[in-house]
Amino acid sequence: MNEVISTILNHRSLRHFEDQPLTDEQIKTIVSCAQAAPTSSFVQAYSIIGVKDQERKRKLAEIAGNQEYVAINGHFFVFCADLYRHQLIGEHHQKEVLPSIQSTEKFMVALIDAALAAQNAAIAAESMGLGICYIGGIRNNLEEVKQLLKTPERVIPLFGIAVGYPTKLTGQKPRLPFEHIYHEDEYEQDQEVYLEQLKEYDELISNYYRDRTGGKRTDSWTEQMAAMLEKQSRMYMKDFVQKNKMDLR
Structure with a gap:
């Protein structure tokens, strides 16, 4: 088994980090690895916002359900679906791109591109001896997240990744067979x-x-899933996406 496979198979979500920032070189390496991920038709429909400002991190932690590790970590990355630059490209070249940008297909491309980039970033960080935890909780209130991060229309913050030097290792949850x-x-x-x-x-x-x-x-896994799915959460998402001019046509 090579080191890459070993790193992937050894993944576990870590939630306790030293209050020690990553270096600029580490951040650049992680983002460069994210950019090396496959992207549909070279569209590159995503952006990454690195949050260093402690007050912003604290507010994101509150939005995510008071998750302390969103505020205390080495660096916090927010991955966004991003078709804003493609709108500007259309305007620059005087091409009618909005019907395409506003299609469900391009929205899916942006989601997939962001997810692929994020997983590359996660593996890169873990290969450097760092711990990571994906944070979907920022979607609890995306309107507030957009204001906090000053994202324009056609940019949707999807999730964060907390990265840092782990202080506590947890067990690895068994996956489905x-x-x-x-x-x-x-x-x-x-x-x-x-x-x-x-x-x-x-x-x-x-x-x-x-x-x-x-x-x-x-408790069992199916008990967890049934209880979770019985509760309706973040049901505002469709309206939010359409409000931000990703109309899902």
């Missing part, structure tokens, strides 16, 4: 097989929590 994720030639639709795989995974996750908490927690 390979056979449940990987389908050969066609999607497995035998519900008995499907549910049996989930049952086995539930037992694995329950045992993981039991061992980790000394028996204080034993």
Whole structure:
């Protein structure tokens, strides 16, 4: 197993960091690795906002549900879907690009581009001995995040990544079984097989929590998912996206 694969397979979300900033060279390396990710048709429909200002980080931490590690870390990156520059390109070349920019397809391209770039950044950071944690909680209030980061129309902050020197290592949560994720030639639709795989995974996750908490927690993965999905969260998202002129046509 080479070092790249070892780094990827060793991933775990870390939430306790030293209050020590990354160097400018480390930040540039991580962003350069993000930019090396594949991008659909070379569109490069994303931007990354690095947040150094401690007051901004504190406000982002509050928005994200008072997550302390959003404020205390080595650096906080916010990944954005970005079609603003493409609007300017159309204006510069006097081409009618808005119908394309406002399509669901280009919105998906921007989301995918940002996600690919972010994962490259995450792997790069971890390969440097740093810890990372993705932060979706900034979507709790994107209007406030946009004002805080001064993003223009056609730019949607999607998630953050807290990066830093870890002070506490956590266990690695077992993922779904390979056979449940990987389908050969066609999607497995035998519900008995499907549910049996989930049952086995539930037992694995329950045992993981039991061992980790000394028996204080034993819930299964499907119990977690059912409880989470029963609660409607961030239901404002469609209106927010359309308000920011990504109309999803």
